[in-house]
Amino acid sequence: MNEFDYKTLLEKRWRQKLTPAEEASVREWLAQHPESKADWDLETQLSAGLEKLPEVPVPSNFTARVLQAVERETALPKRSTTDSPRFMHVLRLRAPAAIVSVVLVLFVVTHHQHTQAKRAELVQGVKVVTGVSSLPSPEILQDFDTIRQLPASTGPDPELIALMK
Amino acid sequence: MSSNLDPDAALMLRVKQGDKAAFTELVEKYKQPIMNLAYRTVRDMTEAEDLAQNVFVQVYKSASRYKSTAKFSTWLFTIARNLCLNEIRRRSRHPADSFDATHPDQEDQPLQQYEDKKTFSPPESLLQGELAQQIDQALADLPENQRSAILLCRQEELSYEEIAEALGCSVSATKSLIHRGRETLKERLKAYLRTGESKNEN
Numbered sequence: 276m277n278e279f280d281y282k283t284l285l286e287k288r289w290r291q292k293l294t295p296a297e298e299a300s301v302r303e304w305l306a307q308h309p310e311s312k313a314d315w316d317l318e319t320q321l322s323a324g325l326e327k328l329p330e331v332p333v334p335s336n337f338t339a340r341v342l343q344a345v346e347r348e349t350a351l352p353k354r355s356t357t358d359s360p361r362f363m364h365v366l367r368l369r370a371p372a373a374i375v376s377v378v379l380v381l382f383v384v385t386h387h388q389h390t391q392a393k394r395a396e397l398v399q400g401v402k403v404v405t406g407v408s409s410l411p412s413p414e415i416l417q418d419f420d421t422i423r424q425l426p427a428s429t430g431p432d433p434e435l436i437a438l439m440k
Numbered sequence: 441m442s443s444n445l446d447p448d449a450a451l452m453l454r455v456k457q458g459d460k461a462a463f464t465e466l467v468e469k470y471k472q473p474i475m476n477l478a479y480r481t482v483r484d485m486t487e488a489e490d491l492a493q494n495v496f497v498q499v500y501k502s503a504s505r506y507k508s509t510a511k512f513s514t515w516l517f518t519i520a521r522n523l524c525l526n527e528i529r530r531r532s533r534h535p536a537d538s539f540d541a542t543h544p545d546q547e548d549q550p551l552q553q554y555e556d557k558k559t560f561s562p563p564e565s566l567l568q569g570e571l572a573q574q575i576d577q578a579l580a581d582l583p584e585n586q587r588s589a590i591l592l593c594r595q596e597e598l599s600y601e602e603i604a605e606a607l608g609c610s611v612s613a614t615k616s617l618i619h620r621g622r623e624t625l626k627e628r629l630k631a632y633l634r635t636g637e638s639k640n641e642n
Contacts, residue, residue: 321622321626333492348501
């Protein structure tokens with residue numbers, strides 16, 4: 276037996292008792308490797324201790340209770356997801372976020388409509404300007420600046436009117 | 441149906457068709473190992489019973505998804521371990537549930553029902569030797585994956601491959617978990633194990 280076989284038998288001992296032949300092989304190995312003896316003893320004692328762990332008591336009506344639980348589960352109509360307390364809990368948690376989202380969407384829609392209305396107004400103005408078919412010739416406007424600089428309060432000049440008459 | 445089909449898988453195929461007798465047979469066969477695993481995970485008798493009950497309810501509800509190619513015991517222990525992990529997670533989120541907390545599905549029912557301890561003895565009272573008590577306590581203190589690996593290792597019908605499947609890891613990782621768990625147990629129980637040397641045969 277080599278070390279690999281020894282390890283294999285050690286792993287086997289974790290789960291079950293060894294056959295007499297396997298035990299003999301281990302004894303032979305341990306005789307040649309006395310440094311492993313203490314660990315082997317601890318391993319076998321631990322395995323024996325784990326095997327002797329008492330079974331946890333199972334109530335006598337355990338199976339009946341399982342069957343009742345299964346009956347209850349199968350008899351229950353499938354609940355709609357909106358009825359479940361978990362759904363309501365999630366809804367409560369997310370309601371503020373939903374309200375903020377709705378307000379945001381309303382704002383975006385209103386802003387978009389306002390922008391569209393302004394754009395339509397501008398288009399209308401451009402249409403009016405492009406509708407003017409002819410503009411006065413530039414010669415007519417040659418004294419425009421002089422005329423514009425005349426005082427606004429100046430009324431008709433009676434002297435000039437008399438002379439012209 | 442194949443003649444070399446795992447007998448439990450054959451029962452499960454009947455459960456799939458709604459056969460309650462086959463289901464009862466499976467519950468009877470596996471209630472003890474499932475209770476052992478549940479109790480040694482949650483360390484509370486009432487919760488262990490509820491957990492074990494849920495494991496079988498889950499088996500019944502999931503019967504339609506069961507494939508006969510899977511060994512029933514591996515599938516069962518996988519469900520059991522997942523529910524145990526859920527319970528551990530729930531406990532870590534709610535370390536002390538209020539006695540008045542209501543059940544999420546039935547608002548008129550308390551979250552937990554506590555059985556009168558006078559009517560049921562906790563397993564501690566049944567632990568005979570000091571060694572058994574010490575092993576039980578040392579097991580409880582192991583990390584969950586090492587403890588589950590060691591407990592599943594006690595199930596003779598499960599191979600290392602099947603234990604690995606139930607734990608969701610490779611065979612080598614499973615053996616490593618068992619080895620590390622056992623090393624911790626040996627270190628902690630050294631004094632007790634040596635004392636019991638003369639009493640415990642190999």
